């Protein structure tokens with residue numbers, strides 16, 4: 001298990017847990033990121049910029065600071 | 077009368093459907109959170125008059141941010157006969173939970189799966205009858221952009237409108253929690269909606285490989301912006317010249333003869349005041365047209381979200397995020413929607429900080445002033461680059477302001493943003509948008525700007541003793557602040573009306589110097605030296621954009637002291653910049 005901001009670029013993963021406030025959880029969940037959901041990490045911006053994830057056919061960006069609160073594992 | 081609400085997540089095509097159904101031209105764009113206010117229009121459905129309400133997008137019915145609050149408030153205070161639930165057919169996994177929340181609230185609903193074209197390209201399999209059966213409400217599959225599936229949509233809406241049920245309020249207390257709704261949606265979609273195991277690579281990936289590239293992304297962004305302003309200038313200024321010639325010809329060939337019988341003072345008011353002022357302003361209509369076509373292209377393509385991605389790391393250091401940068405870009409059109417657009421930010425502090433920098437974004441009214449001054453102070457070769465440089469300056473000013481105030485307005489919200497696929501902007505939509513903006517500008521010219529130039533004429537013609545006019549007196553009073561920054565006294569009145577709207581400014585100048593548009597450049601150069609004209613330009617670009625923006629800031633911040641800070645800071649900063657520029661130039665000479 002590792003946090004999303006340390007996840008290897010270009011790989012697919014599964015969300016384990018989210019350590020977020022209710023409000024932040026709702027925002028993240030609206031993009032389909034909840035425990036058990038599959039994602040792939042598409043891109044990461046230089047200079048500590050945001051990550052781009054794909055969940056289903058939805059692409060979205062999220063900040064590294066937020067990603068560090070999300071525990072994930074690499075999908076087999 | 078019946079009332080239907082258009083509900084759905086951001087960027088699902090609600091405004092597109094609204095426009096298609098009502099024939100209106102609400103702003104649409106490939107940017108989540110473009111609509112932030114309610115709009116409604118009437119149409120005939122099933123033989124009944126129906127009021128259709130276009131709502132801002134919401135992620136969740138249990139959220140409390142400002143944009144979601146708009147929707148919650150409406151749903152609680154108003155009874156609706158039906159909700160038209162707009163979902164992106166390619167993203168049902170994340171969009172259906174909202175639909176389930178709405179259905180649980182007890183509102184009768186018609187579910188519209190939009191973007192059928194994109195879902196097809198992605199190879200999504202959908203069992204429509206099964207979904208219909210499981211949801212227990214009408215479900216139609218459409219593409220609003222291409223108007224595919226329209227007959228079925230109209231039929232479902234007609235049937236809904238014809239039903240005899242009375243309107244009801246949404247019972248938000250019955251709405252399931254987010255996680256619960258997601259679980260229900262998952263179960264519901266099993267076996268009737270499926271993505272292919274591997275999504276086919278589309279054009280978006282290929283374009284993004286360049287536009288979101290870690291090294292090339294930002295340079296390409298600046299190249300795009302340079303292209304946008306260069307095109308505006310290169311296409312717009314010749315058109316402007318023709319319009320100017322036409323208006324001058326009209327004045328000499330017709331207007332002067334018609335007005336000849338009138339007394340001299342009235343002739344002066346009408347020709348040197350009204351005509352010169354308003355016609356100067358009118359010559360900018362073609363430039364605005366070109367500019368708004370290009371802006372619509374950028375907004376509707378999906379590039380704004382990429383700009384947010386590229387700039388977020390930098391904006392984070394200023395206590396802002398990529399959306400703040402995009403609002404700055406949106407402000408190029410007009411600052412007011414950009415101020416309203418900050419509603420998608422949930423944290424008040426961050427929202428305030430963004431609102432503080434939006435007014436520095438050079439709106440289309442200031443674009444006129446820049447184009448004009450760049451044209452007279454620089455060679456035609458340099459002018460487009462000067463234009464670009466001044467836009468960069470506006471960013472620098474905004475960045476400096478954010479940096480200065482970031483500790484006062486500290487925010488740290490969970491920032492996520494959809495990166496929609498690139499979408500081909502509709503030619504029709506771009507034209508409608510540009511025509512709409514130009515029409516609004518012409519309406520402004522026929523009321524507001526007209527009044528403004530008459531006022532300037534009066535002030536610069538009413539004697540106030542000693543062979544001086546009111547305008548001279550105003551200049552003398554303000555001399556202690558104007559002299560150090562090299563702005564001539566007679567221009568004080570122009571800056572004063574510029575506070576109301578920058579569109580009046582050039583008209584005001586034409587009236588002050590009593591020359592038509594064609595001669596204004598020469599007249600200005602005759603009265604002002606280069607440094608003083610530049611100083612006037614810089615001041616104009618940095619101080620308060622217009623009264624409407626101030627009113628929007630007041631409304632959105634709900635704080636008088638914040639509004640005062642915003643106004644006071646921009647005037648002070650404008651003055652300081654001009655002081656540094658003007659005095660610095662003098663030291664160098």
Ligand SMILES: Nc1nc2c(ncn2[C@@H]2O[C@H](COP(=O)(O)OP(=O)(O)OP(=O)(O)O)[C@@H](O)[C@H]2O)c(=O)[nH]1
Nearest residue numbers: 087088089090091092105109110111133219220221
């Ligand atoms: N490919 C495709 N694009 C569409 C379709 N319908 C709308 N769009 C595009 O989707 C984007 C979003 O459309 P809008 O109508 O602004 O969406 P909205 O739901 O009003 O968005 P917000 O106001 O931000 O909540 C625009 O670029 C539209 O041109 C469709 O059927 N197919």
Ligand SMILES: [Mg+2]
Nearest residue numbers: 090091110111
């Ligand atoms: Mg909309």
